[in-house]
Amino acid sequence: MYLQKQLDRHYIFDNLDTVELAKEFGTPLYVISENLIKYKCSQIQNDFLNKYPNTKAAYASKAFLTLAMCKIIEREGLGLDVVSGGELFTAISAHFPMEKVMFHGNNKSFEELELAINNNVGRIIVDNLYELEILQNIAKEQNKKVKILFRINPGVPGKTHKYISTGQIDSKFGICIEEESLNFALKKTIDSPNLELMGFHFHIGSQLFDNKSYLAALNIVTGLMKNLKDKMGFITKELNIGGGFGISYSTREKTKPISFFIDPIMKSIEDNCSKLKLERPTIIIEPGRWIIGEAGITLYTIGSIKEIPNVRTYISVDGGLPDNPRPALYGAKYEAIVANRPYANRELTATIAGKCCESGDILIWDINIPYVKPGDVLAVLNTGAYNYSMASNYNRLPKPAVVLISNGKPHVIVEREKYEDLISKDKIPNHLL
Numbered sequence: 001m002y003l004q005k006q007l008d009r010h011y012i013f014d015n016l017d018t019v020e021l022a023k024e025f026g027t028p029l030y031v032i033s034e035n036l037i038k039y040k041c042s043q044i045q046n047d048f049l050n051k052y053p054n055t056k057a058a059y060a061s062k063a064f065l066t067l068a069m070c071k072i073i074e075r076e077g078l079g080l081d082v083v084s085g086g087e088l089f090t091a092i093s094a095h096f097p098m099e100k101v102m103f104h105g106n107n108k109s110f111e112e113l114e115l116a117i118n119n120n121v122g123r124i125i126v127d128n129l130y131e132l133e134i135l136q137n138i139a140k141e142q143n144k145k146v147k148i149l150f151r152i153n154p155g156v157p158g159k160t161h162k163y164i165s166t167g168q169i170d171s172k173f174g175i176c177i178e179e180e181s182l183n184f185a186l187k188k189t190i191d192s193p194n195l196e197l198m199g200f201h202f203h204i205g206s207q208l209f210d211n212k213s214y215l216a217a218l219n220i221v222t223g224l225m226k227n228l229k230d231k232m233g234f235i236t237k238e239l240n241i242g243g244g245f246g247i248s249y250s251t252r253e254k255t256k257p258i259s260f261f262i263d264p265i266m267k268s269i270e271d272n273c274s275k276l277k278l279e280r281p282t283i284i285i286e287p288g289r290w291i292i293g294e295a296g297i298t299l300y301t302i303g304s305i306k307e308i309p310n311v312r313t314y315i316s317v318d319g320g321l322p323d324n325p326r327p328a329l330y331g332a333k334y335e336a337i338v339a340n341r342p343y344a345n346r347e348l349t350a351t352i353a354g355k356c357c358e359s360g361d362i363l364i365w366d367i368n369i370p371y372v373k374p375g376d377v378l379a380v381l382n383t384g385a386y387n388y389s390m391a392s393n394y395n396r397l398p399k400p401a402v403v404l405i406s407n408g409k410p411h412v413i414v415e416r417e418k419y420e421d422l423i424s425k426d427k428i429p430n431h432l433l
């Protein structure tokens with residue numbers, strides 16, 4: 001009887017029945033839990049901002065950004081890291097407090113920088129000398145004093161997938177610290193009445209688990225701070241150590257609390273600063289994935305099932321690579337639950353395929369799963385980060401809707417695209433009409 005009851009139950013995500021969500025809003029569907037976002041933000045509040053004075057945290061919006069997300073982040077008291085005119089425009093449109101916005105990017109355009117300065121964004125993280133030149137001209141033109149950080153490249157690789165490691169010397173990001181150019185940039189900035197250099201930024205990579213690379217980078221950067229103080233009298237007021245805190249994509253392992261990353265980092269900063277007789281600057285972190293990754297799931301409807309005897313069973317769903325390119329891009333691994341039979345025995349080993357015209361469109365290889373039939377609902381877990389934000393219209397698939405669960409109620413925060421949206425920017429030249 002008890003077992004029967006379990007078998008009848010559906011997979012519940014943040015108090016809501018996911019099968020009902022799929023029925024009401026259609027699939028594929030991104031579902032995001034406001035509670036889970038808030039829970040992560042409260043950990044940052046308690047274990048970083050309240051625990052260590054003179055600290056700030058910004059959410060890396062590239063992981064997932066919509067107008068509603070801006071509002072949640074604002075309410076949670078965090079700043080926002082943006083990396084393009086589009087992300088900045090989203091923040092402006094949501095009336096996000098601009099002084100809490102940090103603008104990153106290795107090739108910001110004149111227009112993007114102008115938009116940022118027009119709107120008085122809090123910090124511009126200058127990545128290279130070309131950008132510094134443009135920035136100086138715009139700031140002068142507008143007669144403003146713009147607060148900046150230099151993104152430096154500490155020459156420390158992040159232990160992660162090659163595509164998301166950024167701290168190594170051979171990287172498109174940041175100013176090399178050995179370079180003459182850093183001294184040149186510093187001098188130029190310090191002499192400029194329109195720029196105010198507040199300090200430095202580095203970001204080693206994403207989905208990192210061990211602190212060794214942060215600590216190695218901190219040794220290098222605090223050494224640099226000491227050098228600049230002794231040689232130029234420059235005092236570093238702010239140090240932004242980027243994001244990158246990893247999460248678990250597996251239900252067998254728990255994600256580490258923020259203190260796992262933060263405590264050794266803060267200890268190393270305090271130790272280095274006291275050893276080098278430096279005043280500890282304001283420390284800024286900018287996690288993306290750690291805040292939003294586990295707060296999202298994606299719901300799909302199962303369609304065709306192809307069994308190749310002695311080879312493999314393919315279970316196809318109504319989305320795939322366009323809503324989640326991470327397995328194809330980084331070999332990312334996800335787990336899934338059959339939402340209408342979450343407790344059924346996982347008797348089958350199968351591969352979850354997307355619906356795109358390419359063999360690489362596989363969401364999960366060789367998952368243990370119950371026997372399924374067309375129409376069953378599949379929930380892929382931990383899809384909150386870099387899924388919606390990296391979604392495409394490959395094969396002209398309309399992008400899924402995003403539903404936010406807040407206090408037990410679902411709210412559509414991004415509407416599902418329609419076929420009409422797909423052609424809304426298309427034009428036919430006269431000679432083809």
Ligand code: LLP
Nearest residue numbers: 060203206207243244245286287288289386
């Ligand atoms: N700050 C900077 C300057 C960054 O470049 C990034 C991520 C972050 C913060 C936030 O990193 P997080 O805390 O989310 O790890 N598309 C890839 C991830 C690319 C991350 C790029 N930069 C993925 O799906 O894994």
